[in-house]
Amino acid sequence: MAVERNDFIRDIIDDDLAAGRHTTVATRFPPEPNGYLHIGHAKAICVDFGVARDYQGTCNLRYDDTNPVKEDVEYVKSIEADVRWLGFEPSAVLFSADYFPKMYELAERLVTEGKAYVCDLTDEQIKEYRGTLSEPGRPSPFRDRSVEENLDLLRRMQAGEFPDGARVLRAKIDMASANMKMRDPLLYRIRHAHHHRSGDRWKIYPMYDYAHPLEDGIEGITHSICTLEFENNRELYDWVLDNTGPWATRPHQYEMARLVLDYTVMSKRKLLTLVQQKLVNGWDDPRMPTIAAMRRRGYSAAAIRAFCDMIGIAKANSSVDIGKLEYCIRDDLNHTAPRVLGVLRPIEVELVGWTGETEMLEAPLFPPDVGKPGSRQVPFSGRVLIDRDDWRDDPPKDYQRLAPGRTVRLRYGYCISGAEVVERDPAGNVTRLRAKVDLDTTGGKNPADGRKVSGVIHWVDAASSLPVEVRLYDRLFKVPSPEEGGGDFLEHLDPSSLEIVTGARVEASLATAEIGSRWQLERVGYFIVDQDTKPGAIVMNRIITLRDQRTVATTAKTPAAPETERKINAKAQTRPKGKSPAEYRAEARARDPELATAHTRLSALPGITADHADLLAGDRDTAALFVAVAETVAPELAAKWIINELPRALGDTPIGTVAADQLAQLLRAVADGSLNPSAAKGVLAELVRTGKPFSELRAAQTAPALDLVPAIDAVIAANPEKAAQYKAGKTGLLGFFVGQVMKSAPGADAAAVNRAVRDRLG
């Protein structure tokens, strides 16, 4: 059931399915109901639900509501609404709180088994005992309480006998672990707080690291996908599951990079600041990155899903160009938004030569290439409004709109020409024009006298058009990374990210436009009818501008953050460099005299460099393997294979499992030329994987084709264009041909194939 899309998560699932570790896929999207969902969550939703959809599995919406003091039903509602709006149907809507009884039962079991204890240290003391990144922690003085006492205290914690913070339940793991998360992590804390779902029943609440794996286990989640910052938590996730099972399906956690987007901020705290300081108009202000805001802005769910597909899934931290989002929005709207005419900042144009009648012009709702039917009637009555941008007293050379002496077409209507200024406002902006209408120019007909039409401009009928308030939204921040540079991110707010235009006019057909309907105002941009619209008072939000080559060419792009000065973080000082592998090997030898002896002995072997010796004598298993193999094989050959080739064959299997005599046999065959190196690599992989004896594996090798020429010619014949490219100089294709031949003749001597292919291709 492998899927075409390629990302590391789906690779893992394909492997799991192929290996029979799972027969179905179960995922979950586990938000904490403590805020509104944003575009970052949208990515997670698309991954979690998307994976389930691709493999016909399930995906639960599960509220990770283990901290009653931060959570609220308001968020619960908005989250589910957002998920559904995005187009995903949860297989189930669940609450961690509903598992509290089971979690508590398992906690008592951990206590009973001596794997958890009640600790009376204060939070400061706990922190102190935990040690630091580079120093081990110390055991809590309460670590060795008896099972009976622990059980009694735990029960009394839940009975409400102790105040908040008095005691915690901790896992008894390892205070000296290099992973801070494993230094006796907290499992439960006391919270006398009302929970939005479980009410006042519980006096103790589980911590994320305890609750989350159990939730996954209880629900039978197969692939628990989260973000990179939880990598360190995985060891604890596994510990909890392994010490509470058995689980019918044992979940595994996988981490992917979270979404970072240009020109915005995503952290809950910063978003809250924007709302609280009224720098935006609430959580659904169309400039916000929340899903509610994007919905109000006019982004469609399909566009957001397309964006999430476009950016992919990987483990590398990255920052996505907001232009990609904008592309997806435009691409979606181009196919879905009907075209209408509207003018943002009107100039009135009196048309000389018009009959005075009102004529209805037919205008299609979509351009031909979109291929959707429909049209509407647009009234035309001799007085029109055009956009201020479409008139220039003194136009630049490439100007394609109205100016003195120019002829332009009114979209879907007549050509006009001979425009002259009638009136200006005090600032000098033109407010009224008079122009001549060229009759008999509808239907795309050009003026009979052969005048050139410079362009097509949009317009509305002065008499019948509707007033509309237009809200022009743009990126909230002026810089791509408002959080960088150490300063206050608010300094980078763009004050012109919202511009309200009050005098705009749209064509009469929009009188009945519904709230939430999306339109393209031709040549202006895409707009949505906002919920603030009242009868007779239309409000439209600009979703996004049209792509505009003209401005791109003239407006210099915002320069990238000038000085990417290294972040001076205080943490850096407390982070001494870790030891290198070389140091570890040296230390191992210092500790282990036997290893040290091996090192000096094998350093003296012929063909063994100091680097080889260091690598081979870094641990006992490797050293032992090498020594054993080198008894019957040239040391240099043994060293190269053990150092360079064995690791790949090994993967995660420990080197100690490799049978030295079998490896030696293999290398002897390589040395005497009876087994070519490329075939030997395949045999080595099998040797490690299956543990079968070399002799058997070797016999199973298909005999290499004696005559390679036919095989090579067949490949060349099958790929004539590649052969031509190769002859034309694309020598990189040599590898392609060799690869193809090797596929048809496994076990062949690749070096010989390589030479032969080169000969045949001339």
Added chain:
RNA sequence: UCGGGGAUCGUCUAAUGGCAGGACGCAAGACUCUGACUCUUGCUAUCUAGGUUCGAAUCCUAGUCCCCGAACCA
């Protein structure tokens, strides 16, 4: 006693020892009753240095840079 991750066109991402590919972007051109859309063509990348190999983005070694981890948050 530090540990865990990561680095491929400007950006995002693919290639699981065998053609460095796609998308966004950018540039030029075509088309056009939207300076839109569409189409064509082009642009640009394997962090560095060694090694193994017929062949390395991929395996080995050394180095560089970036991210995460010491809440009774998730």
